[in-house]
Amino acid sequence: MRIDIVTIFPDFFGVLDISLLGKARERGIIELGVHDLRDFTYDRHRTVDDTPYGGGAGMVMRPEPWGEALDATLTPETVVIVPTPAGVPFTQAAARELALEKHLVFTCGRYEGIDQRVIDYAASRARVREISLGDYVLNGGEVATMAMIEAIGRLVPGVIGNPESLTEESHEQGLLEYPSYTKPSTWRERSVPDVLLSGNHKAIADWRHEQQLERTRRVRPDLLPDDQ
Numbered sequence: 221m222r223i224d225i226v227t228i229f230p231d232f233f234g235v236l237d238i239s240l241l242g243k244a245r246e247r248g249i250i251e252l253g254v255h256d257l258r259d260f261t262y263d264r265h266r267t268v269d270d271t272p273y274g275g276g277a278g279m280v281m282r283p284e285p286w287g288e289a290l291d292a293t294l295t296p297e298t299v300v301i302v303p304t305p306a307g308v309p310f311t312q313a314a315a316r317e318l319a320l321e322k323h324l325v326f327t328c329g330r331y332e333g334i335d336q337r338v339i340d341y342a343a344s345r346a347r348v349r350e351i352s353l354g355d356y357v358l359n360g361g362e363v364a365t366m367a368m369i370e371a372i373g374r375l376v377p378g379v380i381g382n383p384e385s386l387t388e389e390s391h392e393q394g395l396l397e398y399p400s401y402t403k404p405s406t407w408r409e410r411s412v413p414d415v416l417l418s419g420n421h422k423a424i425a426d427w428r429h430e431q432q433l434e435r436t437r438r439v440r441p442d443l444l445p446d447d448q
């Protein structure tokens with residue numbers, strides 16, 4: 221998979237050289253390109269924003285630099301991901317689907333956002349997904365992009381050593397994950413549930429599923445179909 225990011229803060233993504241994604245890049249499983257939007261401006265001040273038509277507070281990102289940045293990165297098979305509070309909620313299912321794509325381009329908006337014509341133009345050239353991480357507002361798309369790249373990157377085939385560990389995570393079967401324990405079996409007067417020390421794999425699996433249901437009922441009833 222190739223990932224391109226267009227941003228006015230390219231240094232922000234230096235951290236993607238580290239850890240799991242750093243290794244996936246070394247192994248050639250994921251290719252990453254970070255592009256400074258200002259490299260696609262031609263005025264002396266490398267201007268990327270301007271005042272909004274129709275008035276109102278704040279600034280809007282100008283279309284010209286974005287058009288050039290997209291021309292330099294888009295292919296017909298690209299999925300353009302636009303982090304925005306006005307987007308479709310991001311889910312583990314979306315991460316799984318996007319992990320199978322060949323090419324993702326993340327467009328990091330700042331200020332009040334990107335001129336709408338850029339999104340419309342991109343949609344004439346490639347698939348565009350306007351995605352929200354949650355119902356809150358960040359100053360720009362960079363943090364949201366980092367989170368999505370981590371959620372998607374770890375699902376790209378070959379990135380995680382043991383894909384088995386991916387099947388029992390929260391949200392994988394639509395439920396929250398069961399509580400986990402490791403040595404010592406007693407810690408500060410608190411002991412690990414006996415069933416987990418029993419060696420009875422059926423009882424352990426049943427206990428874990430019940431814990432998933434109980435935790436999901438308590439914390440995220442919205443995830444449960446009405447009959448559970």
Ligand SMILES: O=C(OCc1ccccc1)c1cn[nH]c1
Nearest residue numbers: 304305329352353354358360361
């Ligand atoms: O703030 C966000 O994206 C950055 C952004 C993009 C466009 C205009 C303002 C801010 C965001 C919140 N949830 N998911 C994404």
